[in-house]
Structure formats: structure tokens, C-alpha cells
Amino acid sequence: MSRCICKRALSYTQNPNLECLNEDNLHHISLNTKMDLPGMFGNVKFVCTGGTDSRMRGFAEYIKQLIGERFPVGVELSNISAPANRYSMYKVGPVLCVSHGMGNPSMGILTNELIKLMHYAKCRDPVFFRIGTCGSIGHDGGTVIISDDCCDGCLRRFYSIPVLGKMLDRPAQLDKQLIIDLKNVVDKNDNFKVISGTTMCAEDFYEGQARMDGPFCKFSDEDKLQFFNRLCGQGIVNIEMESTSFAALTKQAGIKACVVCVALVNRLKGDSVRAYYLSLYLNRFFFETVFLDCRAEKCYGRMAEKTSNSRRQVHKEVLGRLLLYIIYFNAFLL
Numbered sequence: 001m002s003r004c005i006c007k008r009a010l011s012y013t014q015n016p017n018l019e020c021l022n023e024d025n026l027h028h029i030s031l032n033t034k035m036d037l038p039g040m041f042g043n044v045k046f047v048c049t050g051g052t053d054s055r056m057r058g059f060a061e062y063i064k065q066l067i068g069e070r071f072p073v074g075v076e077l078s079n080i081s082a083p084a085n086r087y088s089m090y091k092v093g094p095v096l097c098v099s100h101g102m103g104n105p106s107m108g109i110l111t112n113e114l115i116k117l118m119h120y121a122k123c124r125d126p127v128f129f130r131i132g133t134c135g136s137i138g139h140d141g142g143t144v145i146i147s148d149d150c151c152d153g154c155l156r157r158f159y160s161i162p163v164l165g166k167m168l169d170r171p172a173q174l175d176k177q178l179i180i181d182l183k184n185v186v187d188k189n190d191n192f193k194v195i196s197g198t199t200m201c202a203e204d205f206y207e208g209q210a211r212m213d214g215p216f217c218k219f220s221d222e223d224k225l226q227f228f229n230r231l232c233g234q235g236i237v238n239i240e241m242e243s244t245s246f247a248a249l250t251k252q253a254g255i256k257a258c259v260v261c262v263a264l265v266n267r268l269k270g271d272s273v274r275a276y277y278l279s280l281y282l283n284r285f286f287f288e289t290v291f292l293d294c295r296a297e298k299c300y301g302r303m304a305e306k307t308s309n310s311r312r313q314v315h316k317e318v319l320g321r322l323l324l325y326i327i328y329f330n331a332f333l334l
């Protein structure tokens with residue numbers, strides 16, 4: 001059994017050079033292979049990423065309450081990656097919460113190091129989530145958007161970076177089954193709208209997202225509208241800045257991943273995002289609805305078919321809808 005786990009874990013990376021390293025520094029997350037990575041992270045099942053430190057810290061605090069994780073007296077949730085001063089990482093039981101910063105380069109570096117971490121820590125079948133914000137094309141602020149697919153700013157379904165002077169294109173694909181499973185958790189009684197569609201991943205927040213309120217703008221209102229019509233025609237429902245690197249790198253690693261964002265602004269109505277909406281929607285989505293307003297019965301009902309009484313008892317402590325979903329579909333024990 002343990003040999004099998006090891007084999008699966010090793011397959012996340014495809015680089016024979018790693019075998020020859022005396023020590024591998026995961027520089028930006030302040031970890032290295034001299035540490036007991038399997039001991040520290042071997043039980044990680046869910047890697048949840050989002051843009052900012054405060055969001056991921058708040059998320060980790062929430063998960064901590066949700067799963068009843070207890071730290072020894074005097075020990076508090078702390079940022080494991082603090083020494084590098086780049087990303088923030090919090091671990092609560094099997095859930096790793098990590099901030100990724102803004103844009104594909106930042107997300108790409110983090111995802112590379114997280115994939116190596118999964119490999120060195122011998123994590124078994126982890127699932128990666130990006131919990132983000134976005135602008136929507138035609139949907140009200142506060143709408144939750146599950147990405148079915150993602151494309152770059154030229155509407156190509158790839159994550160492309162120059163390697164040795166040539167463009168390397170990797171298909172940016174999210175896990176189809178995970179998307180279906182996630183959609184199945186949506187309830188028509190939810191007091192927020194959930195939609196799905198293709199996500200455009202821009203390399204910029206301003207011109208790259210057809211905003212006219214940046215310091216530079218060479219296109220007209222009409223050009224912008226035409227572009228948004230083109231996006232609609234291709235099933236594109238939202239714009240953010242990290243999905244392609246996240247999708248492509250996890251796909252290459254054989255790690256299941258999905259992207260769920262809350263819309264902060266309907267781009268057909270304007271460019272500007274007000275901070276007020278950010279906190280309103282994020283709180284509403286992540287803390288009040290997705291994680292508190294769970295449909296435990298539905299999930300318990302399905303879990304009951306598969307799990308023993310004692311397992312169910314443990315699961316009962318876990319009231320997060322998303323977490324319940326993850327637990328159910330990954331048949332894992334907390």
C-alpha cells in the first residue's frame with residue numbers, strides 16, 4: 001500500500017534532475033527538502049489558493065473552526081512561508097491555504113513549488129482550488145462563477161511562456177469531473193447565483209481586461225463592447241488573472257484542480273471595482289454561504305451510503321458545504 005502511495009506521489013513531477021539534487025529549496029515558500037516534508041505536509045488533501053494573505057488567513061481560521069482542529073495551548077495559526085516574505089501559507093489539518101499574489105507569473109511560481117511540495121511530502125491525490133475574484137461579462141456582482149474552461153487574453157486555451165527563447169504552450173484544462181461535482185453541490189435555494197462558463201485569464205488588470213480607466217487607453221467604447229460581444233460568443237463569462245497557469249501546471253502534474261471566483265463587477269456595466277463590494281461579496285460567498293449555509297443533510301445522505309457510523313460522526317463536525325463535497329468525492333477521512 002505505501003509503495004503505491006509513493007508511486008502516485010512521485011508522478012506529480014516529471015523532472016529526472018530532481019532525483020540528483022542533494023537539497024531542493026522551495027525558495028518562495030520557505031521550505032526545503034532537509035525538512036521533514038512528509039511529516040509536515042504528508043496529510044494534505046486540499047490546497048486552497050487565493051490572491052491575498054488576509055483572505056487565506058481568514059479562510060484558514062474558518063476551516064480551523066469548521067473542522068474543529070485544535071492546536072496545542074499557546075500555538076496559533078501562523079504563516080509557514082513568512083521568512084521568504086512572498087506568499088502566505090497556513091495549514092489546518094488536511095487543508096493548506098496559500099496566497100498566490102496577482103497574475104500568472106506569481107501563480108506560476110507558487111504552483112510549481114506547491115507541485116514539488118506535494119511530490120516531496122508524498123501527498124496522496126491532493127485537490128487544488130483557486131478561490132478568487134473576477135469581473136463578469138453580464139452577471140451581477142456577487143455571482144459565483146465556476147470555471148468550465150479557461151483561455152488567455154487572445155482566447156487561446158493555453159498557458160504559454162517563453163522557454164529557451166521559444167514559446168512553450170501548455171493546455172490550460174481544469175478537471176472535468178471536479179467541475180461537474182462542484183456544480184452538483186449548487187442548490188436552487190441558494191441566495192446567490194452560481195453560473196459556469198469559460199474564464200478569460202488576462203495578463204493585466206487594465207488594458208488587458210479592456211478597462212478604459214487605466215493610465216493608457218487606445219480603444220473606444222465601441223471596440224470594448226465588440227470585444228465583450230466576442231467573449232460572450234465564445235462562452236466566456238468572466239475575467240481574472242491566474243486561471244491558465246493554475247490549470248495548465250496542475251494538469252501537467254496530474255493534479256485535479258478547479259477555479260471558483262466571485263464576481264466583483266459586471267463589466268458590461270462598468271470598469272471600477274469598489275473595495276466595499278470586495279469585502280461584501282467575499283464575506284457573503286466564502287464565509288456566510290459556501291461554508292456556513294451548508295446543505296449538510298444532502299451530503300450526509302450521500303456519504304451515509306458509503307461511510308461507517310463512526311466516520312459519519314466525524315464528518316458531522318464538518319459543516320462546510322465545499323468541504324463536505326470534497327470529503328465525499330474523495331472518500332477521505334479527516
Ligand SMILES: O=P(O)(O)O[C@H]1O[C@H](CO)[C@@H](O)[C@H]1O
Pocket residue numbers: 050051052101102103131132133134205240241242
Ligand atoms: O481575488 P484574486 O484571487 O486575487 O484574483 C483577482 O484579483 C486580482 C486583480 O485585482 C487578480 O489577481 C485577479 O485574478
Ligand SMILES: O=c1cc[nH]c(=O)[nH]1
Pocket residue numbers: 133134135136205209239240241264265273
Ligand atoms: O474585474 C476584475 C475583478 C477582479 N479581478 C480581476 O482580474 N478583474
